[in-house]
Each structure stands twice: as structure tokens, then as C-alpha cells.
Amino acid sequence: MTLKITNISKTYSNGVQALKNVSLDIPNGMYGLLGPNGAGKSTLMRILATLQDPDNGSIQLGDIDVLNEKDKVRETLGYLPQEFGVYPKAKAEDLLDYFAILKGITERRARKEVVEALLRQTNLWDVRKQKLGGFSGGMKQRFGVAVALLGNPKLMIVDEPTAGLDPAERVRFLNLLSELGENSVVLLSTHIVEDVSELCTRMAIINRGEILLEAEPLKAVEGLQGRIWRKIVDKSMLSLVEYEHNVISTKLLSGRTVVHIYSEEDPGNGFETVAPDLEDVYFTTMSGHVGNLKPETAL
Numbered sequence: 407m408t409l410k411i412t413n414i415s416k417t418y419s420n421g422v423q424a425l426k427n428v429s430l431d432i433p434n435g436m437y438g439l440l441g442p443n444g445a446g447k448s449t450l451m452r453i454l455a456t457l458q459d460p461d462n463g464s465i466q467l468g469d470i471d472v473l474n475e476k477d478k479v480r481e482t483l484g485y486l487p488q489e490f491g492v493y494p495k496a497k498a499e500d501l502l503d504y505f506a507i508l509k510g511i512t513e514r515r516a517r518k519e520v521v522e523a524l525l526r527q528t529n530l531w532d533v534r535k536q537k538l539g540g541f542s543g544g545m546k547q548r549f550g551v552a553v554a555l556l557g558n559p560k561l562m563i564v565d566e567p568t569a570g571l572d573p574a575e576r577v578r579f580l581n582l583l584s585e586l587g588e589n590s591v592v593l594l595s596t597h598i599v600e601d602v603s604e605l606c607t608r609m610a611i612i613n614r615g616e617i618l619l620e621a622e623p624l625k626a627v628e629g630l631q632g633r634i635w636r637k638i639v640d641k642s643m644l645s646l647v648e649y650e651h652n653v654i655s656t657k658l659l660s661g662r663t664v665v666h667i668y669s670e671e672d673p674g675n676g677f678e679t680v681a682p683d684l685e686d687v688y689f690t691t692m693s694g695h696v697g698n699l700k701p702e703t704a705l
């Protein structure tokens with residue numbers, strides 16, 4: 407099953423144009439939608455989840471018309487929003503059982519088997535009797551995945567899943583997500599480059615409602631070989647470097663600044679070439695050099 411998004415636009419009543427003719431073809435597997443906060447990611451996720459309508463465009467999930475057959479979409483949809491509420495006094499097992507009933511799993515034995523399987527899959531079986539109010543952020547996210555997986559969805563939407571998680575919980579959560587993309591479309595919306603780098607075989611970069619790049623992460627990285635240069639400078643020199651070069655990113659290191667620039671030729675001035683990574687692809691694209699990526703990076 408594939409998800410085909412064609413010319414989707416959305417403008418809110420306050421005049422903000424959240425999406426501008428967005429078109430994407432998303433196959434089975436993990437697909438990353440990468441962009442800064444306010445880029446339009448959550449608006450697109452809510453449209454795909456049938457929670458709001460676009461102004462124009464079309465969306466097909468296999469043979470389902472997403473915009474006109476919302477009930478069919480909801481039957482095969484798993485959705486983990488960026489923020490979701492839980493009943494803090496409810497036990498994990500009891501609440502998941504309740505959601506299973508709402509999903510249409512009404513036969514008691516079948517429901518018990520589904521609930522147990524999902525709690526084990528999300529590594530929550532040992533805390534199934536614990537109240538959700540006592541769960542850590544990562545545990546709540548994993549419970550959200552368990553709820554989203556009810557009914558074996560063919561479309562799984564995960565919106566900013568690792569925001570606020572500590573490093574250990576993030577690793578556990580990413581390991582869980584990596585298991586989900588074998589038989590369904592899993593759309594991961596995030597502003598964290600590492601999430602996409604570690605999970606996704608395809609990705610798109612979105613900013614201000616527009617798709618700037620759609621590519622395979624590894625090919626996009628390959629397209630920047632020999633074009634990313636690094637230099638460590640004092641903070642006082644940063645403005646001069648920005649004036650003279652196409653600076654794409656800066657990081658602090660022991661009180662000094664690590665500068666990455668984009669250049670198709672040796673810029674001199676003490677810069678050294680470095681092996682690019684997906685973060686360099688992201689910042690190069692966001693800084694407007696996407697058109698300079700090698701043609702084979704585009705899909």
C-alpha cells in the first residue's frame with residue numbers, strides 16, 4: 407500500500423498558509439518528514455489523520471480516497487500525535503483494553519490477546535498494572551504507540567515522537583518504531599535530524615509549507631561529498647566567516663565555534679573538507695543550496 411499526496415494546500419483563517427501544493431509519494435516503510443517547528447508538518451499530519459480538511463488537493467491511501475472516505479481511513483489508521491492525553495488514574499492494561507473496544511475488538515478473548523501482545527511489543531508488560539500518571543515521558547510515548555497499533559493499521563502517523571525524551575528513552579522508542587515499517591506506511595514527522603537518519607530509507611524536507619527536497623537520505627548525503635567544509639573559529643570571527651562564505655551551520659565546541667560551510671571548491675582560509683551527514687543535507691537545503699545537490703539525489 408502506498409500513500410499518494412497531490413497538491414495539498416491549507417491556509418488558516420488568520421492568513422497563515424501552512425501548506426503550499428504539497429505532493430509526496432510514500433511507499434511502505436519508514437518515511438521521514440523533516441522540518442523546523444512551524445514548517446507545516448503537524449498540519450499535514452492532521453489532514454492525513456482526517457482531523458481537518460485541506461483547501462484543495464487529493465490524497466490516496468491505496469484505493470481509499472482519504473479526503474472523502476474518512477471512515478475507511480480511520481479503520482486502518484494509527485495516529486500518535488505530538489501531545490496526547492491519558493487518564494492518569496487508569497492502569498495501562500485497563501485503558502488499552504478500553505481503546506481496543508472502541509477500535510471494534512469486542513470479543514473478550516481476542517481483545518485480551520491483542521492487549522497482551524501490544525504491551526509486550528512496547529515493553530510495558532511489566533508495568534501493565536501501574537497507573538499512567540506514574541509513567542515517564544518515554545513510557546507514555548510507548549503506550550501511545552500501543553494504542554496506535556490497535557487494529558494493525560496500514561497507515562501509521564507519528565508526530566514529533568522523541569521531543570522531550572531523555573537519551574535512553576529515545577533509543578528505546580526509536581528501536582520500537584524501527585519494527586513497525588515492514589507491512590505498513592509509517593510517516594515520521596520530526597525536527598530532529600537524527601531520528602530520520604537512524605530510521606528512514608526515504609525522506610522529505612519541508613519548510614514554510616513547501617517541500618524543498620525529497621530524497622533517499624544516503625543518496626542525499628552522497629550528493630554533498632566534497633562540498634562541506636569545516637573550520638573552528640573564535641566567536642568574534644564568526645561574522646566575518648558568514649560574510650565571506652556560505653555558512654550552513656555552527657556549533658559550540660569548548661568555547662569556540664565549529665563552522666560548516668557549503669562550497670564546490672576549496673575555500674582556503676584553513677577550512678578542511680569533512681564527510682557530510684544528514685544534518686549537513688538538512689542545513690544545506692534550508693539555506694537554499696538544495697538546487698546544487700547532485701541530480702541523482704532527487705527522487
